[in-house]
Each structure stands twice: as C-alpha cells, then as structure tokens.
Amino acid sequence: MARNSVLILAFTSLCIASALADWNILNQRIRRHGAKDSLKTYCESWRINVELNNIREFEVVPQECIDHIKKYMTSSQYKADSQRAIEEVKLYLSGCCSLAGDGKDAWIFDVDDTLLSTIPYFKKHGFGGERLNASSWEAWMKESKAPALEHTLNLFHEIKNRGVKIFLVSSRRETLRSYTVDNLIHVGYHGWASLELRGLEDEYKKVQQYKAQVRKRLVKEGYRIWGVVGDQWSSFEGLPKPKRTFKLPNSMYYLS
Numbered sequence: 001m002a003r004n005s006v007l008i009l010a011f012t013s014l015c016i017a018s019a020l021a022d023w024n025i026l027n028q029r030i031r032r033h034g035a036k037d038s039l040k041t042y043c044e045s046w047r048i049n050v051e052l053n054n055i056r057e058f059e060v061v062p063q064e065c066i067d068h069i070k071k072y073m074t075s076s077q078y079k080a081d082s083q084r085a086i087e088e089v090k091l092y093l094s095g096c097c098s099l100a101g102d103g104k105d106a107w108i109f110d111v112d113d114t115l116l117s118t119i120p121y122f123k124k125h126g127f128g129g130e131r132l133n134a135s136s137w138e139a140w141m142k143e144s145k146a147p148a149l150e151h152t153l154n155l156f157h158e159i160k161n162r163g164v165k166i167f168l169v170s171s172r173r174e175t176l177r178s179y180t181v182d183n184l185i186h187v188g189y190h191g192w193a194s195l196e197l198r199g200l201e202d203e204y205k206k207v208q209q210y211k212a213q214v215r216k217r218l219v220k221e222g223y224r225i226w227g228v229v230g231d232q233w234s235s236f237e238g239l240p241k242p243k244r245t246f247k248l249p250n251s252m253y254y255l256s
C-alpha cells in the first residue's frame with residue numbers, strides 16, 4: 001500500500017513536471033509566432049528587412065508569409081509607398097542638379113517593378129512563394145501585357161521633359177527586346193535614350209556586376225548619372241556609384 005502511494009506520487013509529479021515543461025514551450029511558441037497578430041508582426045519584419053537589404057538572396061518568400069506579402073503587394077500601402085518614393089525623387093530633382101543641357105545629363109530606371117509591374121504574373125505564381133521559373137516568367141514577358149507603374153510613368157516623362165537622357169537598364173535578356181519595347185510603348189513610355197538588356201556575354205555575370213558595367217560605360221561616354229530608380233539593390237551596388245538611388249518596394253523576389 002505504502003509502496004503504491006509512493007509510486008503514484010512519483011508518477012503524478014512526473015506528469016506535472018512534463019505538463020509544466022510543455023506549457024513553457026507552448027508559451028514561447030505563442031510569444032514568438034503563435035497568434036495571428038504575431039504572425040503578422042513576424043512577416044512584416046521579414047518584409048521590412050528585405051527592403052533594408054538585411055535579408056539577401058532569398059529564393060522564395062517564407063511559406064507562412066506568402067499571404068502577408070500578397071496583401072502588401074496588392075494594397076493601397078504598396079501604392080502609397082511607391083508614390084512616396086517617387087515624390088522624393090521629384091523633391092531631389094527640384095534642387096539637386098545643375099543640368100548643363102549638353103545632352104550628357106542622364107537618369108537610369110530599372111524596368112520590372114519600376115516602370116512595369118510584374119504583379120499580374122506573381123498573382124498566378126504565389127507572390128514569390130514559388131521559386132522563380134525563368135521560362136514561365138519569360139513567356140509572360142513575351143505577352144507584353146505588364147501594366148505601367150503609374151507614378152513612375154509620370155516621373156519618367158517629367159525627367160525626360162527636363163532634357164535629361166533616360167537609360168533603361170534591365171536584367172531581362174536581349175532576346176526579349178522587341179516584346180519589352182512593345183510593352184513599354186503600349187503603356188505610355190517613349191523617348192528613352194537606350195534600353196540596355198543582358199546579352200549572352202552578360203548572362204553569367206551577377207546582375208549587380210552587369211548593371212555597374214553599364215554605368216561605367218555611360219560615365220566613360222561623358223554622361224553625368226544624377227540618379228537611379230529601381231526595385232532591386234543590385235541596381236545600385238558597385239562602382240561607379242550613382243549620385244542618388246531610390247528604392248521602390250519589392251518583397252516578391254531578389255536578384256543579386
């Protein structure tokens with residue numbers, strides 16, 4: 001009898017101890033990313049750290065954050081964030097540059113998710129939750145149906161009207177040239193000085209290296225690059241350094 005109660009007591013305390021341990025783990029989980037609110041907080045800090053270039057070279061959006069990224073990229077917040085960036089460009093332009101009017105003042109734009117939006121493609125491909133499939137992405141680009149990013153379209157013409165030459169520097173491949181030109185013209189872009197695409201010799205370079213080499217060539221040709229607008233950090237990195245860079249939001253994919 002006495003031996004039995006000792007056993008029962010031992011068993012009970014074992015149960016309590018393990019329940020407490022479980023409870024602790026559960027608590028931590030809830031604190032870290034259990035509740036809905038903390039998932040939202042977790043995903044928003046993932047997103048903002050992508051924009052800050054602290055999180056680099058991600059191949060897919062974390063599974064649990066796909067919904068959050070989808071909500072952001074289709075929200076009025078995304079539009080407001082893009083518009084704010086473009087307004088900052090205009091503010092910079094109003095006082096920055098002693099434009100010489102000698103045809104050597106230059107500005108650089110990215111194409112995808114800067115001039116044109118790829119959101120219609122990513123709507124069908126999990127908002128960055130699937131690994132980027134180059135062949136289906138290029139097939140979509142060949143349809144030439146990407147819409148313009150409204151605020152950038154407006155800025156594009158404002159810069160052009162100041163007599164600044166516009167260079168479009170894209171990591172799209174050279175084989176997409178005619179589709180890209182059709183798409184750009186169809187949505188209202190025209191009058192750029194040059195559209196730079198990745199030729200065969202550029203395909204094995206990092207995007208950052210290829211884009212820096214384009215800038216180097218332009219500087220050598222005597223252009224003064226007053227600024228770059230892009231959605232990827234690889235559009236700004238490397239030498240020569242642009243005078244100013246303006247990053248548009250994009251947390252669906254990362255091109256290095």
Ligand SMILES: *[C@@H]1O[C@H](CO)[C@@H](O)[C@H](O)[C@H]1NC(C)=O
Pocket residue numbers: 133134135136
């Ligand atoms: C990529 O897309 C192509 C064309 O849509 C498809 O045939 C192929 O299976 C896809 N590849 C992967 C790895 O999903």
